Amino acid sequence: MLRMDLREFVRLRxxxxxxxxxxxxxxKPILSSILSQKIVERVKARHPIYxxxxxxxxxxxxxxxxxxxxxxxxxxxxxxxxxxxxxxxKSEIRRFTADPDQIEEERLKKFVWKAVTTDFIxxxxxxxxxxxxxxxxxxxxxxxxxxxxxxxxTEEELRKDGGKTPDFLLERPMKTDGxxxxxxxxxxxxxxxxxxxxxxRRQYYEYLKQFGSGxxxxxxxxxxxxxxxxxxxxxxxxxxxNMKIYLSDDGMDLGRPFTKEFLENMLRLIxxxxxxxxxxxxxxxxxxxxxxxxxxxxxxxxxxxxx
Numbered sequence: 001m002l003r004m005d006l007r008e009f010v011r012l013r014x015x016x017x018x019x020x021x022x023x024x025x026x027x028k029p030i031l032s033s034i035l036s037q038k039i040v041e042r043v044k045a046r047h048p049i050y051x052x053x054x055x056x057x058x059x060x061x062x063x064x065x066x067x068x069x070x071x072x073x074x075x076x077x078x079x080x081x082x083x084x085x086x087x088x089x090k091s092e093i094r095r096f097t098a099d100p101d102q103i104e105e106e107r108l109k110k111f112v113w114k115a116v117t118t119d120f121i122x123x124x125x126x127x128x129x130x131x132x133x134x135x136x137x138x139x140x141x142x143x144x145x146x147x148x149x150x151x152x153x154t155e156e157e158l159r160k161d162g163g164k165t166p167d168f169l170l171e172r173p174m175k176t177d178g179x180x181x182x183x184x185x186x187x188x189x190x191x192x193x194x195x196x197x198x199x200x201r202r203q204y205y206e207y208l209k210q211f212g213s214g215x216x217x218x219x220x221x222x223x224x225x226x227x228x229x230x231x232x233x234x235x236x237x238x239x240x241x242n243m244k245i246y247l248s249d250d251g252m253d254l255g256r257p258f259t260k261e262f263l264e265n266m267l268r269l270i271x272x273x274x275x276x277x278x279x280x281x282x283x284x285x286x287x288x289x290x291x292x293x294x295x296x297x298x299x300x301x302x303x304x305x306x307x
Contacts, residue, residue, distance in 0.1 A: 001223035002030075002231035009192060009223055013038055015256060018293065020052040027241050032295035033190040033220040036121050043077055046050035050081050056083035075115035076122035086099070098124060099260055117266075117286050120293035125266045129294055132274045133188035136217045136240055137232070138167055138253065141186055150174060162200065164206040166214060176215060176234050183207055183214035191222025191229050204228060239276070245291050248301035251280035254287050262286070 004012075012024065015037045024031055029210040050057070050071065051289035055205040055296060060068045067078060076097070083093045086108075096103050120126050143154050151171035168181040173180035185203065189195060199216075206215055215230050219240045245280060252269070255261035266287060272279050280301075281287060288298050 002233070002244050003224050004221060004222050006193070006225075009034075013192070016235060019172075021293065028292075028297055029241050029243055029295035030190060030220045032120070032293060033188075034192070037190060037195060039074060039121060039190060040172070043073060046073065047228060049075075053079065054085040058087075061086070074121050075121050076119040079112045079115035080122075082108075099263075100259050101153075101257075101260055110258065116263060117257045118290055120290050123290070124263065125270065126294065127291060128267055128270050129273075130188070132270055133219075134186070135187040136274060137188045137217065140232070140235050141168060141184055141217065142240065143171075148174075163210065164203055166203075166211070169211060175211075176230070179211055181215040182212045185214065185216045187216060188219050190220045191216070191226055192217035193223060193226075195296070196222070196226050198230065200227075234245070243294075243296045244279070244299055245288075245297050246280040246301065247283050247288070247295045249282060251282045251301075253282045254284050257284075257286035 004133055006116040010032075012026070014036055016024070016031060018035070021028060021031050021035065034108055050073065053068075053071075053161060056068055057071060060066065066179055067082065071081075073081075080097065083096065088096070097116065100109050100112040100116060103112060116123050116125070122193065133228050142154075145168065153169045153171075155165050155167050158169055166185045168186075170184070173182045175181075184209070185199075187199070193221075196216075197301060204214075204216060214228060216226075216228045217230045217232045217235070219238065221231055252265070254265040254269070269281070269287075271281060
């Protein structure tokens with residue numbers, strides 16, 4: 001269901017958490033997108049509180065070897081703010097996030113490694129995946145426009161003139177759902193009211209003023225009735241909703257968790273997804289956990305021949 005009634009969305013968003021992603025009938029990429037946006041909103045709301053209480057975070061870690069019970073946040077947010085509380089610089093935090101083996105204290109090193117291999121929103125693995133999803137969405141549109149003989153300018157070309165620019169500005173409008181679109185913006189996310197309102201203020205309103213009517217493609221669906229919103233159905237079959245990982249003893253060995261080899265192999269796996277390759281890995285609990293949260297369907301090796 002790519003278009004969702006507002007009441008259904010509110011109910012689903014309220015119920016959705018990390019433990020029940022497999023218990024709903026909606027495609028997992030859609031559920032993952034809704035859940036991640038829900039968590040990001042909470043992090044943004046609570047972040048000022050965390051910053052004001054960094055001393056408490058550091059004190060609890062030094063005295064008890066754990067974080068305060070009130071510090072509820074995704075693993076990478078906890079790890080980065082803990083390092084900030086302990087006095088690490090921004091450059092050190094970036095370096096240690098990319099390679100936790102460089103951290104001298106064993107307890108902290110293990111804590112950061114666990115964050116890197118479990119966080120489906122803010123970890124290096126997740127960050128790269130979210131970027132790749134955006135690139136895939138744009139390439140689907142670009143390919144469709146080229147195959148349809150529709151001339152366009154890209155965001156990179158438009159930036160030369162300054163100002164806010166959509167992903168694609170069409171030489172001539174395309175007709176869709178009874179309206180004309182002179183520009184297209186690609187969003188690899190779910191179009192909920194808060195997200196749409198945010199980008200309306202930041203982007204869409206400016207596009208309308210400069211270029212006229214357009215289209216915002218929310219690849220993971222949107223609420224019914226959002227102005228300018230599309231699910232991308234105009235552009236054909238959705239690769240972004242067909243995310244599968246196969247398990248096989250003959251598959252790619254990702255290595256042991258909490259190692260640089262594991263992190264590098266997971267980043268390579270994201271590259272394989274971007275390249276449109278079929279991904280087969282050896283069973284790996286840590287990998288399966290974060291990949292499932294990212295929205296991938298995990299299939300056993302005996303299902304390989306059926307897909």
